[in-house]
Amino acid sequence: MVRIFGPLVGLFFAAALFWCFGNGAVQYLTAPAAKTAESLFHKHPHEDFKLASDGVFGRFDRAQLQRGFAVYQQVCSNCHGLKYVSFRDLKDLGYSDPEVKAIAKQWANKAPTLDEKTGDKATRDNLPADHFPAVYYAGQGNPPDLSLITKARHGGAAYVYSLLTGYSDQPAKLLKRFPDAKTPNGLYYNPYFANLNLAMPAPLTSDGQVTYSDGTKATVPQMAKDVSAFLTWTAEPKLEKRKQVGLAVVLYLLAATALAYMAYRNVWAGKKH
């Protein structure tokens, strides 16, 4: 039975697939999918972008994270929240308890409160235990939360860096080939963004826009790189711990497996197999 029905079922599926293949091929040859501006002008993130936290032995560069936090604080936080990160987490970056307390207290975007008895809404200063508050943009949609942005995009930190430094005028070639693809008013051209136009204007525009306390020159690429490093940390504060534990685990397993191999050879010694 199986040897009669089996081949019949097989031939049925093969015929159906051949039918789909033939129809698809005809369609592909007679009406090939038109090229779009996105498919031709979208750029992939810089592949040579490197951070101190990359690689098996990668460690965060604390000074860079602090600079990146300054960029976030002075620029990004006007529109973007970090809802999975709390102020106390900043101690990881090398800030002391009083410093973290001060940063939380002075944070411009205050923590919302609700008086349960009266229903009154108010705000209060942030505390170290609070998460970075969300920013609301009534009517415009909320800008995405940045806590996980380097994990949530192909290319990770390199994508963030490329996007921040990638704003440009629309290439003449694009407009010539796709006259309808002119960047609409209120959007900004950036080839690293999936559909080439995004609502965020270039946030880093001039050197020295952010004040660095460690004397590093705040050029646009420097600020973009620092904030990408900072957002790598917000996406995975446990990255260093992970790599440290990983090294110990893999080294231990290498030794244990060498022993297991010797035990295996020992047990099988003299037994051909």
Add this chain to the structure above:
Amino acid sequence: MSFPWAQEYKPSHPFMQYLDEKLPLPRFVYNAVGAGYPVPRNLNYFWNFGVLAGFCLVLQIVTGIILAMHYAGDAKLAFASTEHIMRDVNFGWMLRYMHANGASAFFVVIYAHIFRGFYFSSYKAPREMIWLIGVAIFLAMMATAFMGYVLPWGQMSFWGAQVITGLFSAVPLVGESLHTWLLGGFSPDNATLNRFFSLHFLLPFVIAALIILHIWALHIPGSSNPTGVDVKTESDTVPFHPYYTAKDGFGLGVFLIIYTSVVFFAPDQLGHPDNYIPANPLQTPAHIVPEWYFWPFYAILRAFTFDFLFIPAKLMGVLAMFSAILCWFFLPWLDTSPVRSGHYRPLFRKFFWALVVDAAILGYCGGSPAEEPFVMISQLAAMYYFLHFLVILPIVSSIEKPEPLPFSITEAVLGKDDKAVLTPHHAPAPSAA
């Protein structure tokens, strides 16, 4: 249930003797994976994967139970609770990475185990039942993995759930009602997430029970071996312990090195970035792709782009995707060659490697966007897939002239088998030649 020369469990300590009398659990273990189970002496490293699969299941259950202590099965909280695990739970990041990559490791191991079965025809008599239970385990694993991927409630979780549960709406007449009933609503939401969490917790224990049946069925004929020749004499076998416990121990070490390298140094490599974006029912991702281990079947699903003989393309895709696995159930009766091992089947061997390449192509296409040329390639690859199992295998097994088999495992290993000369009546049965 075993070979006559199997060593017998003889407890020496009075307590073990007492226990053996009242509850012979140590005897059971001894006969299952101890010195009481004689195993062919010539097993190669592909025979490690059964033990590794068992290890993966235990790993998934242990990490999963701890994760469930911190996870919130609520559509409003699931994503944040996953991040809570990653950030605030002690070593929560490690547990979650172990669990997420453990699923991938489990599938790597199980695919190696299944293709071992294909090459050495492990599905043939007298081992059909082991194979049938194995395919059932694979189906249960797929369901478990799919529902587990939904739990973090990221974009890919949500839209993956949307696509896969949407398949049930292709069922004629009752499809829409069935779909709504399965989801507990019109689109994936809290009810869906909760039932998936519940089932994701339940199914691994069903798998564990099926594995017990799988091993029970295995112990009746005993393990197969790379020559495919039946065990004849004691010199063909070695006791499982210490020989294969030692070999499996080494295999487990190699597996763990690779697995932990991924867990600690590339934990997000196998996942999709979109799943770090919280689920948003109003925003469809550009490309909805499942996890890599479903890609070959996803490619088959998407290969049906046109209605065929009044059957809607969607229904054809669903039927084909399920048939792609269901046809494995019939392998013992589709492949009728009396020779088991691919080592001695020159024609079969060529088609086996074609299947390996074909599965890789299907996987690549399944992970790519549903655009040309991937759709056309996956149509051709899916065509070969069905022809391989349902048409080519029956034909090959009837026209192929197998190469001569060794008389016994001992002869295959040592080049001669003294017993063979002494007992000529042990000549191989026609069915094994």
